[in-house]
Amino acid sequence: MAANALTRQLSSTSTLWPPLKKPTFSKPRFAKPTPVSAFAMASFTTTQVAPAAIVGGGRVGTALKEMGKGQDLLVKRGELVPLDFEGPIFVCTRNDDLEAVLEATPRSRWNDLVFFQNGMIEPWLESKGLRDANQVLAYFAVSKLGERPIDGKTDTNPEGLTAAYGKWASVVAERLSVGGLSCKVLDKEAFQKQMLEKLIWISAFMLVGARHTGATVGVVEKEYRSEVSALIAELASAAAAEKGITFDPAMEDRLCAYSRAVAHFPTAVKEFKWRNGWFYSLSEKANAEGKPDPCLLHTAWLKEIKVV
Numbered sequence: 451m452a453a454n455a456l457t458r459q460l461s462s463t464s465t466l467w468p469p470l471k472k473p474t475f476s477k478p479r480f481a482k483p484t485p486v487s488a489f490a491m492a493s494f495t496t497t498q499v500a501p502a503a504i505v506g507g508g509r510v511g512t513a514l515k516e517m518g519k520g521q522d523l524l525v526k527r528g529e530l531v532p533l534d535f536e537g538p539i540f541v542c543t544r545n546d547d548l549e550a551v552l553e554a555t556p557r558s559r560w561n562d563l564v565f566f567q568n569g570m571i572e573p574w575l576e577s578k579g580l581r582d583a584n585q586v587l588a589y590f591a592v593s594k595l596g597e598r599p600i601d602g603k604t605d606t607n608p609e610g611l612t613a614a615y616g617k618w619a620s621v622v623a624e625r626l627s628v629g630g631l632s633c634k635v636l637d638k639e640a641f642q643k644q645m646l647e648k649l650i651w652i653s654a655f656m657l658v659g660a661r662h663t664g665a666t667v668g669v670v671e672k673e674y675r676s677e678v679s680a681l682i683a684e685l686a687s688a689a690a691a692e693k694g695i696t697f698d699p700a701m702e703d704r705l706c707a708y709s710r711a712v713a714h715f716p717t718a719v720k721e722f723k724w725r726n727g728w729f730y731s732l733s734e735k736a737n738a739e740g741k742p743d744p745c746l747l748h749t750a751w752l753k754e755i756k757v758v
Contacts, residue, residue, distance in 0.1 A: 498519075498624075499517060499518050499519050499624060499625050499628055500537055500538070500621045500624070500625070501518065501519075501521035501522055501523075501535075501537050502514070502518065502522050502523075502537050502538045502539065502540050502564075502621075502625070503522070503523040503525055503531055503532065503535050503537065503538070503539045503540070504522055504523065504524050504525065504539075504540045504542060505525045505531065505539060505540065505541045505542060505543060505551055505554075505555075506525075506540075506541065506542035506543040507524055507526055508542060508543075508595070509592035509593075509594070509595050509597075510542045510566060510588065510592055511524065511540065511542035512592075512595055512596060513592045513597075513598075513599050513629065514540055514542065514625065514629075516596075516629070517625050517626070517628045517629040518625070523535055525539075525554075529554070530554050530555075530556075531551075531554055531555040531556065531559060533556045533558070533559065537562070537621075538562055538564050538584070538618040538621055538622070539555065539559060539562050539563045539564060540564050540566060540622075541563055541564060541565050541566060541567070542566050543567075544567075545567050545568070545569055545571060545574075545721060545723075545724045546721075548565075548567070548571070548574060551563075552578060560578075560579075560580060561580075561583075561584075561617075562584075562618070563580075563583060563584065564584040564585070564586060564614075564616065564618050564622060565583060565584065565585045565586065566585075566586045566588055567724075568588075568648070568652070568724070569649060569652070569721060569724030569725050569728075570645075570649050570724055570725070570727075570728040571585075571724065572642075572645075573728075582616065582638070583616065584614075584615065584616030584617060584618045584619065584622075585614070585615050585616060585641065585645070586612070586613070586614045586615075586622055586633075587611070587612060587613045587614070587641065587644055587645055587648060588612055589601070589602030589610065589611040589612045589648075589708075590602055590612055590626075590631050598629075598630070599629055599630075599631055601630070601631050601632055602708070602711060602712075603632070603711070604704070604707040604708050604710070604711045605707050605710070606700075606703055606704050606707040607704065607707070609632060609634075610631070610632025610633070610634070611632075611644070611708070612626065612631060612632055612633045612634070613633065613634045613635075613636050613640075613641055613644050614633055614634070614635055614636070614641075615635075615636050615637070615638060615641035619635040619636075620635055623635050639695065642693065642695065643695060643697060643698070646689045646693065646695075646697075647697065647701060647704065647705065649689075649725065649728065650682055650685045650686055650689065650701070650705065651682075651705045651708060651709075652725055653685060653725050653726045653729060653748075654678050654681040654682045654685055654705070655667050655670050655671075655678060655705075655709060655717060656717050656718060656719050656720070656725070656726070657681065657719055657726060657748065657751055657752065657755075658670050658674050658677045658678045658681060658717070658751075659674075659716075659717020659718070660717055660718055660719050660755050661677075661751060661754065661755060662674060665717055666713060666714055666715060666716055666717060667709045667712055667713055667714070667715040667716075667717060668709065668710065668712075668713025668714060668715075670709065670717060671706050671709040671710060671713070675706070678706075679702055680747060681747055681748060681751075682701065682702050682705060683702070684744075684745055684746070684747050684748060685729055685745060685748060686701055687744070688729060688732050688744040688745050689729075691744065692732055692744075719752075719755065719757050722757065726748070726752065726757070729745045729748050730745070730748070730749065730752060730758060732744055732745060733745045733746075733748070733749045
């Protein structure tokens with residue numbers, strides 16, 4: 451049952467902010483601290499948790515607030531991130547809403563933003579001068595608003611896979627620990643490797659699944675292992691070459707283990723810009739330079755399902 455609950459949350463961190471146009475604020479409104487719920491009182495320990503501003507009131511944002519002690523600020527759509535609120539700013543929105551979040555945040559507070567988004571957001575961060583932004587790679591899930599989060603542990607990584615990077619990483623880890631969740635604090639290189647592994651996982655399993663109508667993540671892992679293995683190897687090679695890194699051995703085993711933990715999750719190629727789109731951009735760059743496509747199989751299968 452835990453695995454089923456976990457699968458329902460993988461695709462995004464929040465459903466609060468649908469795609470937005472540039473927001474306008476006629477009169478700034480600021481969220482007020484909210485009391486600790488009965489769920490939080492019953493579930494969490496007395497460990498001190500640093501107050502945070504939380505942008506996005508979806509399942510993840512609400513879960514993070516429940517792990518607090520009633521001093522957090524929940525920033526909803528149309529509200530500005532307070533200038534005078536000290537502490538981290540957890541961004542729990544869809545990737546397509548990041549531009550709007552940045553516009554609603556005073557520039558002096560940008561270095562306090564902690565991004566909980568899935569996918570490849572590095573190019574966007576770099577374009578905003580946020581190369582060393584705080585980030586969280588969330589492998590936990592919240593099946594329903596207000597429910598307790600479920601940790602994404604696997605048989606190859608029973609210690610958990612969630613990781614954080616940046617000046618607020620230890621604060622994030624402490625808060626998640628209060629909620630019964632694991633979280634590793636990593637340096638930039640280690641975090642980037644894990645981020646790319648998750649990107650490879652979602653790009654490979656979703657694409658292979660999309661080639662076989664109705665296939666779940668578990669079906670891909672069991673019945674189309676050779677296809678997904680070939681794609682994982684190709685994407686890993688391309689990512690390593692592009693970033694100048696070396697992945698740890700046994701990546702395929704780790705990604706397949708995670709697939710078994712979320713076996714009932716459906717497959718589809720979504721949020722192309724933030725997922726498969728990054729690998730396709732490597733193919734386009736190689737083509738423009740007259741070089742071989744580093745993701746030949748990936749490109750062929752995207753064309754097969756008419757995504758490109």
